[in-house]
Amino acid sequence: MGNERWSRRQFVSRAGKTVGGVVLGLSFADFLAACGASNAPAAGGGKLEIFSWWTAGGEADGLAEMFKIYKKNYAGVEIVNATVAGGAGTNAKAVLKTRMEGGKPPDSFQVHAGQELISTWVKAGKMEPITDVWKSENWDKTIPKDLKDIVSSNGDVWSVPVNVHRGNALWYNKKLLDDNSITPPTTMDEFLSALGKLKSKVPAPLALGSQGNWQVQMLLENNILAAGGPDFYKQVFSGKASFTDANVKQALAWIKSMLSYVNSDHPTLGWDDADKRLINGTSAFNIMGDWAKGYFTAANWVPNKDFGAAPSPGTTGKYVIVCDTFGLPKGAPNRANAINWIKVCGSQEGQAAFNPKKGSIPARTDVPASIFDPIAQQFIAEFKTDALVPSSAHGSATPDAFASGVNDEMGQFVINKDVNKTASNLQKLSDEFLK
């Protein structure tokens, strides 16, 4: 019938138009998206895309310094600074996963030394080893072996450490300690007695910001180091010793004691809010990595005058490493440029430019200490002789799944304060993820 034929033709043409429109629309949108993301190689040196979560403050400044050095040595390369803010790197890591899995890796990306790289990306076969670069740049001479071990696996080196932060540091408000005739404590007993002494003077002698719970995991690993020493530490975090060992229980018991001196609103505070308490004088101590130093100096506090630093109680002679590194992803779009970047990261010049701004100390031992503030100088000296151990809370010693499970468990411990139950739960996590 006339109508039927008409409608069939019409249907086909309409269907065709619709499908065409949809495809066109999606392709256009895809094109728009692609414009935002990928880049056509420029003439001359090509590009270099560096992915990190260093978006603000000293970190961003330090990164900019390294970019300057790169441009000086390798002219003609366009540097793309791909940063993702927020969540202390959790957002960045999520975006990185997207890119790596989608086959669009950056040329290099910031990653914590050790398991964060090895158990995630090396195990998945997405990284190229940089052992040759390590040899050609002679880093065995300038980067400590303990550190090299952390970034190695199966005989190959996978990333170059740029900086070293210290995880086991005790920060204190100097005035409060001086006014109360307290010397910076070295052992846990001294620390707890100092806290007791200050309880009547200050609302919460020990400041804690536990949002996310990784700060409490830092307390755990520092205390395990204090109770069991570096060898036990390494064994327990690689699944070779048990978390139900007396050393771990002691570590937990110490945390429990500390908790009675802590500010009650800690679950909603970040580590920087806790340090704010020191500045306000409402707390005297905070146990935190040495990025706290950056917070204090940004608030115009002077090192060793307004605030001081000591190893976390019981950990003198030991150094918990929190370390940022850069590696070489397989399929990096500008491989040669990426390798040059790795060389800059491991160079004396690069580390000397980066670290003072970042607030960390160099991974290399041959950077002159004079360019650093007094506390950093103190740490540099200790780094050379201390026993170095990787941090679990910051992705070095243990894979992500384990560390985040520990965060959950420590969040519970803060509430239930049950040493035995927590120890056995930690062991369950170890059984599942560290074996």
Next chain:
Amino acid sequence: MSVLVAAPRPATRWRPSTVVAYVLLIALAVFYLLPMFAIVATSLKSFTEVSRSTLWELPKAPTLEAFGSAFDVLAPSFFNSVLLVVPATVLSALLGSLNGYVLSKWKFRGANVIFALLLFGMFIPYQSILIPLFQFLSTVGLYGGIPGLILVHVVYGIPICTLIFRNYFATVPRELLEAARMDGASVLGIFRHIMLPISIPGFVVVMIWQFTSIWNEFLFAVTIAQDPTQRPITVALQNLAGSLLSQYQVQMAGALLAAAPTLLVYILLGRYFVRGLLAGSLKG
């Protein structure tokens, strides 16, 4: 179907029960408006004022600087959301209208079963399809961006759009179709010449509902489009709130910017929004 249009009322007689009713209504209104007060008052304060004052004090020196900061951070995501919502809404409305027409007017064998299976898709927790979806999008290269998100919202919007149109088209009298059939019109012809022209109100309801749902959606957005250049506004707002824990004024300004479009739609076209809302209950 007149939904929530006020029934005619007599002049108010001020009995004690009326007073009680008003008191209760005002109390409820205070509860619902409390957060709006919080958002507006806080977003007009400066950083120093926010740190020192509490939520309940009005700004002493109102300033728009919070909006400036929030806008700087959120503007690209705002645009992303627009880029996401417009195509997704249009496409899912078109599909919904086709389905609603067929399922309300053409009873082939199994039509009811198909409708039920379609509807179930509206209620599933999206977590239960998230992993294969992630794998699928990665394989076809649509993971990580707005185009992939558009596809996702079109597909998972099919059930509710179908439902709304089906309910709408069911009100079209059978006689209209029968007359057209007797004139020789085809299935598609009836759709094009009879149903579509009168379906504008249906489209309005569906598109308003979809616009609001997709604009406000978070789970797909945070899983599929985390990349800062692609992320929709819900993800950007959450990041803003998470990274500036103490800058409440910027958070509140950001929240207001994120909520503005859907609030505007609700204020201007609320009646249609409510129809979409009630359609989802299947009973009116």
Next chain:
Amino acid sequence: MATATAPPVVVERLPGGRSLTPLSWDGVMPILMIAPSVILIAVFVYGFIGRTAFTSLTAWRGVVPDYTFVGLRNYERLFQTEKFQADIVNTIHFTAFFLAGCLILGLGAAVLLDQKLRGSILFQNIFMFPLAISFIVTGTVWRWIFNPNYGLNVLFHNLHLDFLQSGWLTSPNTALNSLTIAAVWQMSGFCMAMFLAGLRGIPEELREAARVDGASEFQAFRYVVFPLLRPITLSAVIILGHISLKIFDLVFVMTFGGPGYSTDMPGLNMFITTFRQDLFARGAAIATVLLLMVALLIVPYLVWTLRGETER
């Protein structure tokens, strides 16, 4: 009269009693028209659900898929984790209070608005606007309102109601209830809309008849109106119930599951397990459990509703 029941389903036959034969264009056309949607839903809903269930039976952990079959091991391990046990308890607690809050507020508001007072439209719009904004916006604002140092506590102090102060989101005992308050604020307007539509659908004659028989307003409500609202109440319970079972956005932005496990929910747990910890098989197990919980609620409801329709 505004209907509170589903519109009648139209059963189509061609004029002349001719049935649709598959070979005619007319017989095929309806099927062709809905085919794209049916295929999409078949794949993206049912196919993917099946795939998730399959993944939950594998050993996939890490960024590279590992499809080694391990049976129900993931489920066993999952139910042994304290976190998931807390999820189940939290879900029950949250759902119960959330439903109670929404129903009570919703019904109360609807009854008040049904009084046909002046200004009803304004109040109506005020009670429902939270539905138009995102859970993310709601969570961001209420987190600020619940701040122990700046928010509600200060207000209560100023109003000399200090006993109402609490730790809100910072204390494990009160965090879940605080979350519930924000959720009720957001969704009670939905209940109100449903009840109002229901109340308006009850013929005035019925209430008049009750009054003529000597019943008080309250008795008229209790014995005449309330029972007629049962279908609406059921719908509201099912819809809100399934929303509360799969709650994610609000928890993500308000508490991220904390303090401890006190506000953790299966929806959030699945996301963190899968996309932060890379434990895909376990995440799939959580997702499957979540689906079963929702299906338990929705499937009987769908069957009951649609059967009621086809009978007409």
